[in-house]
Amino acid sequence: MENPVQTDRNPVGISTKKRIRGIGQYGIFIAFILICLVLSVVTPKFLTVSNLTIVVTQVSINALLAFGVTFVIITGGIDLSIGSIVAVTSVVAASFAHPDTYPVVVPILTGLAAGLILGAFNGLVITKSKVPPFIVTLGTMTIGRGLALILSKGRPVSNLSDSFNFIGGGHLLGIPTPILILIVFFIICSVVLKKTVLGRYMYAVGGNEQAAQASGIQLNKVKMVVYTLCGGLAALAGILLTSRITTGQPNAGVGFELDAIAAAIIGGTSTSGGTGTMTGTLIGALLIGVISNGLDLMNVTSYYQQVVMGVIIIGAVVLDSLNQPKS
Amino acid sequence: MNPYYILTVRGLTKTFSGVKALDQVQLNLRKGEVHALMGENGAGKSTFMKILIGLHTPDSGEIVFEGSELKASDVNEVLKKGISMIHQEILIVPELTVAQNIFLGRESNRGFFSWIDEKKLNQKAGVLLEQMGVTISPTTPMKYLSVAEMQMVEIAKAISNDAKVIIMDEPTSALSDKEVATLFGIIRDLKKKGVAIIYISHKMDEIFEISDTITVLRDGNYIDTKPAAELDTPTLIKLMVGREIENLFPASVAQKGAEILLVKNLSRAGKFSNITFAVHAGEVLGIAGLMGAGRTEIARAIFGLDPVDSGEVYLKGNQLIIKTPQDAIRSGIGYVSEDRKKLGFIPGMSVKHNMTLASLPNHAKGLFIQDKSETATAAQMIADLRIKTAGADQKVTFLSGGNQQKVVIGKVLLASPDLVILDEPTRGIDVGAKFEIYKLINRLVSDGIAVIMISSELPEILGLSDRILVLSKGKQTALLTKAEATQETILQYAVH
Structure with missing residues (x-):
């Protein structure tokens, strides 16, 4: 036993322990393709370039929110305030976006700043107090809604410049700008999650907080950055929305946080933290968009659509839990 | 320096x-x-x-x-x-x-x-x-x-x-x-x-x-x-x-009584096969074997945590059909798991609430828990088992390993079992607390309870068991009496 390189030191072969992960990872992707196939057969209008363009454009706002909340959920947290951050951003950005006042970067930067500040506020309270993220962000949700109403005096902010309205309503190379923004931020978020130190720390903090701490990771710093990022992405979604509807709306974004969380969960992000991918979340958001579009095309009323959506959320999680290796 | x-x-x-x-x-x-x-x-x-x-x-x-x-x-x-x-x-x-x-x-x-x-x-x-x-x-x-x-x-x-x-x-x-x-x-x-x-x-x-x-x-x-x-x-x-423990294994005065548990040809594919043994009132049956020999798996099966493929289990002569731990507890079987933290106790709950968890209906009228009766019972058990705790309302997390183990044993005892299965009862606890657990095991058998003790520590098996069942790779390789058993014989059968 003195020789350091001896193969019989191997305690247990891992090959026996390695399980085939089956279709688990790809389950949602397969479900997504199947649903698309079914919809193309049932409604001929579905599989047209113009319809699909509409779907992805509509999905872009929820997807941006879902990217942010995916970061948060991977660290084992939650953010309920993003819908309200959308409203604050909307009002703030719109106030600086009237024609012939400021250049278009000003509404964008002020809007982003509003979202980042609210996100950082979440992070600060969560890390400095021991109050669970659910409660903290629930509070920020209400604070944000109130701020949006105060700043706008309860009225929509209209009359926005053409250059601002281009952000969410324009085309570049024939592609709607929201789709381009979606693609760019999907790539950025994926890279941050998969390739950077920060992304690794998110998985570590959510996977086993104690182990992360024992490895010298500063938990508070990671959480702080994650909630701030989430606020920033919500602000981006808010700017996009404001530009698309060409008004700053203090009542915008009600319930958006739940759609975003749903997209992340359908996409395989575990609410207990430690797992999740941006691709999954994107597919989750697309799945929600495709289904509501398909039901629209089939003339199913929105009442039924909500029921269907709920069933899909639960179904996705049940499917996922069935695929988990049993201890 | x-x-x-x-x-x-x-x-x-x-x-x-x-x-x-x-x-x-x-x-x-x-x-x-x-x-x-x-x-x-x-x-x-x-x-x-x-x-x-x-x-x-x-x-x-x-x-x-x-x-x-x-x-x-x-x-x-x-x-x-x-x-x-x-x-x-x-x-x-x-x-x-x-x-x-x-x-x-x-x-x-x-x-x-x-x-x-x-x-x-x-x-x-x-x-x-x-x-x-x-x-x-x-x-x-x-x-x-x-x-x-x-x-x-x-x-x-x-x-x-x-x-x-x-x-x-x-x-x-x-x-x-x-x-x-x-x-x-x-x-x-x-x-x-x-x-x-x-x-x-x-x-x-x-x-x-x-x-x-x-x-x-x-x-x-x-x-x-x-x-x-x-x-x-x-x-x-x-x-x-700080003091001398002369004999780590206190002498037992228990009398062997009637047969409590009879296990016949119990099998579970891939885990264990054809296990047959009996345990009597006032007797400690030790189960020895290497890791993966199927010791814990047998205990889990008897307690209804895992299914069995074939075989019979009798308690006091009546055949048992145990599908869930609840069935086992009702029939009079208690199980103290090897994984204290996972299966033994609920860390966020108090000593009292943990102890009465398996016998809560005894302390309830209709849907309502009778706090007085629960508190009295817990206090009695804390004194009985000499659990070192700041009080019955102390959270179990704050207790030392040995005292946590006693809380788990207390919980099992409150459900008045005829048979107690102890799986690695002294894992991770210190010498002084081990000695206390050993004394406790002796007390259980003198009260006429049948005890099955699974342990990886051979001195413990030898010191406490009246008979020893040795397993190897899911098979029963020996059933030794106290007189026949030595570290060497047990190991021999364990690697059979």
Whole structure:
């Protein structure tokens, strides 16, 4: 036993322990393709370039929110305030976006700043107090809604410049700008999650907080950055929305946080933290968009659509839990 | 300071809300030695180690590491200087790969948004694991490894961190004998490279096999430091508990009574087959065997935690059909699990609420819990089992391992069982508390309860059992009487 390189030191072969992960990872992707196939057969209008363009454009706002909340959920947290951050951003950005006042970067930067500040506020309270993220962000949700109403005096902010309205309503190379923004931020978020130190720390903090701490990771710093990022992405979604509807709306974004969380969960992000991918979340958001579009095309009323959506959320999680290796 | 020592600790004192957890503790650690830190639970070992790695700040005292004083209050700083700890509860991130776990926190030194060179890390991890002589693929997700393999990865992590001091807290508590040998091989290699190891364990034979020096703590006080060669087990125990335990296994006066449990040809595919035995009132049946022999699996099956494929179970002559633990408890079977933290108790609940959990209907009228009756029962049991707790409303998490175990046993007893299955009842608890558990087992059998005791510690099996069932790879290889059984015979049948 003195020789350091001896193969019989191997305690247990891992090959026996390695399980085939089956279709688990790809389950949602397969479900997504199947649903698309079914919809193309049932409604001929579905599989047209113009319809699909509409779907992805509509999905872009929820997807941006879902990217942010995916970061948060991977660290084992939650953010309920993003819908309200959308409203604050909307009002703030719109106030600086009237024609012939400021250049278009000003509404964008002020809007982003509003979202980042609210996100950082979440992070600060969560890390400095021991109050669970659910409660903290629930509070920020209400604070944000109130701020949006105060700043706008309860009225929509209209009359926005053409250059601002281009952000969410324009085309570049024939592609709607929201789709381009979606693609760019999907790539950025994926890279941050998969390739950077920060992304690794998110998985570590959510996977086993104690182990992360024992490895010298500063938990508070990671959480702080994650909630701030989430606020920033919500602000981006808010700017996009404001530009698309060409008004700053203090009542915008009600319930958006739940759609975003749903997209992340359908996409395989575990609410207990430690797992999740941006691709999954994107597919989750697309799945929600495709289904509501398909039901629209089939003339199913929105009442039924909500029921269907709920069933899909639960179904996705049940499917996922069935695929988990049993201890 | 003395260049001879890599780490010296003087006058370390730490108080938690008025209670002195450590009082003037000292330690001298030499390069390339294995230094065992011994003491009962509550002696202050873990507080001491937590201060060393920067998780706690001491009230007073100095820690000198490689000639300069260590400002020990920053985990990161301590890690960088070269002190690593392998925690008893293995601290890994299950979803990340082996390599990602090894380099966690040190992926890159260029900040948060910098790129991770996955290929390089995988390669470095591969080289490292190969040097250690373990064949674990760096890209395997951590969750697919065995406990032993996870431990190896944690050691690899410490080595990759250029650790000069590695603290190992109960590193063998979940390892088989063969895996322990692997670990000891690695420890000996580390020693040759000049790494100092602080080794914490409750297993005496291990301590004497691997350690060079032994430091003993008791009740937060420094007791003594001696070369391992100058000590033997009784002397060491005496230093640890402060009194002599003459006979670790108290004599039993129980009378063997009627047959309580009869198991006939019990089988579960892949786990165990054709198990047949009986247990009588007032009798301890020991179950021995190596890791993976099927000991726990049989207990789990009898208790309804796992299904069986064939075979019969009779309790007091009546055939039982047990599908859930609830059926088992109703029929009069109690089970104290080997995994205290997972199956034994609910950490956030009080001692009282944990104890009455299995017998709550006895303390309820309709839907409402009768607090008075519950409190009285819990208080009685706390006194009976001599559980050291601040009170019945104390959360179980704050109790020492031995006292937590007593709470679990108390819970089982409150459901008035005819048969109690104890699975590794003394795992991870210290000598003094072990002795208490042994006395408790004797009391159970004198009260006419039948006891099945599963244990990996042969002295325990030999000292307490009236008869011993030996298993090997899921098969029953011997049923020995107390007179027939010796360590050698049991081992012979266990590797059959």
